[in-house]
Amino acid sequence: MYLDEYKRWLAADLEDADLKPELSKIEGNDEEIKDRFAVALKFGTAGLRGVLGAGTNRMNIYVVRQATQGLANWVKTQGGSQTVAISYDSRLKSDVFAKTAAGVLAANGIKVRIYDALMPVPALSFATRYYECNAGIMVTASHNPAKYNGYKAYGPDGCQMTDDAAAIVYDEIQKTDVLTGAKYISFAAGVEQGLIRFVGDDCKKALYDAIEARQVRPGLCRTAGLKLVYSPLNGSGLVPVTHVLNDMGITDITIVPEQEYPNGYFTTCSYPNPEIFEALKLGLELATKTGADLMLATDPDADRVGIAMKCPDGSYELVSGNEMGVLLLDYICAGRIEKGTMPANPVAVKSIVSTPLADAVAKHYGVEMRNVLTGFKWIGDQIANLEAAGEVDRFIFGFEESYGYLAGPYVRDKDAVIGSMLICEMAAYYRSIGSSIKQRLEEIYAQYGRYLNKVDSFEFPGLTGMEKMASIMQKLRDEPLTEIGGHKVVKVMDYKKPEETGLPAANVLIYTLENGATVVVRPSGTEPKIKTYFTTLGKTLEEAQAQKDALAAAIEPILK
Numbered sequence: 001m002y003l004d005e006y007k008r009w010l011a012a013d014l015e016d017a018d019l020k021p022e023l024s025k026i027e028g029n030d031e032e033i034k035d036r037f038a039v040a041l042k043f044g045t046a047g048l049r050g051v052l053g054a055g056t057n058r059m060n061i062y063v064v065r066q067a068t069q070g071l072a073n074w075v076k077t078q079g080g081s082q083t084v085a086i087s088y089d090s091r092l093k094s095d096v097f098a099k100t101a102a103g104v105l106a107a108n109g110i111k112v113r114i115y116d117a118l119m120p121v122p123a124l125s126f127a128t129r130y131y132e133c134n135a136g137i138m139v140t141a142s143h144n145p146a147k148y149n150g151y152k153a154y155g156p157d158g159c160q161m162t163d164d165a166a167a168i169v170y171d172e173i174q175k176t177d178v179l180t181g182a183k184y185i186s187f188a189a190g191v192e193q194g195l196i197r198f199v200g201d202d203c204k205k206a207l208y209d210a211i212e213a214r215q216v217r218p219g220l221c222r223t224a225g226l227k228l229v230y231s232p233l234n235g236s237g238l239v240p241v242t243h244v245l246n247d248m249g250i251t252d253i254t255i256v257p258e259q260e261y262p263n264g265y266f267t268t269c270s271y272p273n274p275e276i277f278e279a280l281k282l283g284l285e286l287a288t289k290t291g292a293d294l295m296l297a298t299d300p301d302a303d304r305v306g307i308a309m310k311c312p313d314g315s316y317e318l319v320s321g322n323e324m325g326v327l328l329l330d331y332i333c334a335g336r337i338e339k340g341t342m343p344a345n346p347v348a349v350k351s352i353v354s355t356p357l358a359d360a361v362a363k364h365y366g367v368e369m370r371n372v373l374t375g376f377k378w379i380g381d382q383i384a385n386l387e388a389a390g391e392v393d394r395f396i397f398g399f400e401e402s403y404g405y406l407a408g409p410y411v412r413d414k415d416a417v418i419g420s421m422l423i424c425e426m427a428a429y430y431r432s433i434g435s436s437i438k439q440r441l442e443e444i445y446a447q448y449g450r451y452l453n454k455v456d457s458f459e460f461p462g463l464t465g466m467e468k469m470a471s472i473m474q475k476l477r478d479e480p481l482t483e484i485g486g487h488k489v490v491k492v493m494d495y496k497k498p499e500e501t502g503l504p505a506a507n508v509l510i511y512t513l514e515n516g517a518t519v520v521v522r523p524s525g526t527e528p529k530i531k532t533y534f535t536t537l538g539k540t541l542e543e544a545q546a547q548k549d550a551l552a553a554a555i556e557p558i559l560k
């Protein structure tokens with residue numbers, strides 16, 4: 001079967017000149033052929049993601065055409081504006097795939113609003129809402145290595161697509177022949193027919209206005225003298241992040257030169273994920289040289305931002321997603337209360353795997369903290385609920401431990417542009433009062449306790465890996481843990497039981513131990529991994545770390 005499909009591709013008159021040589025090269029190599037043709041990339045709520053190349057299990061113009069035809073069939077049943085917004089990042093072929101998708105939509109009579117240059121996830125979410133589109137497409141593989149690309153799909157609310165809509169699109173994709181099934185006209189023809197239009201300057205300006213309106217202490221940065229090093233990691237963050245920072249008066253910005261301009265090969269950071277040290281390495285070197293207060297890095301589609309902060313001894317320390325979430329929540333609450341801009345009954349939202357320290361901080365400021373499943377769309381969902389009740393202004397902040405932040409309702413996915421803006425404003429503020437982010441973080445720990453949050457992950461690649469993960473989770477349910485590392489389990493929350501959690505069913509187990517520590521076990525929704533999240537609370541960091549190490553050592557054999 002897969003051999004027949006391979007031969008069909010080999011014989012076809014393929015429009016992408018890179019694909020033919022790759023197909024010829026693997027002739028006779030069963031393993032390589034099987035890998036590319038035995039299965040198709042699966043379209044889910046996060047769209048598509050895969051390695052670039054030839055075949056049904058790869059990202060190429062044909063797989064993009066097929067997926068977009070599936071999306072188009074769904075859009076046609078939706079009424080409304082019959083418009084789709086498109087953006088793309090700096091990855092290899094991102095611009096080609098974006099224009100390919102536009103050509104398929106136009107051929108189906110659907111209007112397109114596409115950015116004239118690469119723009120990040122929040123810009124796509126914003127344009128989807130601004131033009132009242134039925135859907136949005138962001139061509140990106142987020143923070144994956146260079147050989148990947150992908151296609152994030154958005155619903156009319158600017159959130160990543162719902163399960164129901166994604167299932168319909170998937171069905172439609174199945175009915176569409178990958179090589180010949182999609183309707184298609186060239187991008188130029190679509191523009192000529194007036195179906196494809198670029199995103200207007202009005203939309204871009206409205207996004208910047210919406211972000212800048214969320215400054216907590218407007219004008220503060222003009223005089224605070226913040227010194228910044230920024231790396232867009234060769235992605236789409238450069239233009240929007242520097243635009244906003246310039247507008248707010250931050251002028252002392254050194255951009256990491258090797259990572260300044262779009263470059264889909266990511267030659268200086270093979271895994272452009274601001275969660276990991278390697279991605280921040282060049283920026284850190286430059287920060288040390290320039291003595292910057294802060295170093296920021298955004299991932300290729302600029303929905304995540306990672307930072308390193310300067311400590312009093314001149315060294316730099318990485319700040320985790322949990323710590324930054326807590327710092328921003330604390331800064332926004334204190335600042336808005338001081339400025340008299342805190343709404344009545346404020347709401348913050350975080351995922352259930354993000355730090356409980358944020359619950360304590362929210363309580364301190366009288367903010368309702370809502371805990372939702374992993375996936376930023378669940379945070380978007382809470383904003384939508386508030387909006388439906390006419391209370392959208394109650395939303396002040398949302399975050400996930402995976403370095404995603406949002407501080408307003410203008411988009412419905414994580415936004416590293418507003419993240420960067422508020423992190424800089426916060427750093428500038430602490431600088432202006434003779435303090436620092438580091439000092440504030442220490443104060444928070446002194447006030448609420450020395451929380452430590454760590455995530456470990458265990459990889460289970462391939463089909464057998466999937467089965468193994470399922471059997472591990474099943475075993476944990478069949479034979480519930482009564483103690484972990486010598487600490488009694490006092491509560492187990494099984495998120496497969498919506499009646500107990502009040503949330504949609506999810507494959508997550510949360511153990512609370514008698515000493516107050518928690519251990520979360522869940523398979524990742526984006527990678528073939530089981531993730532374990534530990535929260536420990538000690539008198540000192542060392543104590544919290546020792547507790548975490550003991551818990552991790554006890555859990556590890558179960559995950560082998």
Ligand SMILES: O=P(O)(O)OC[C@H]1O[C@H](O)[C@H](O)[C@@H](O)[C@@H]1O
Binds near residue numbers: 376402523524531
């Ligand atoms: O833990 P995972 O299921 O792999 O998800 C980790 C993260 O992946 C993506 O970035 C999603 O947009 C986030 O919402 C999620 O937190």
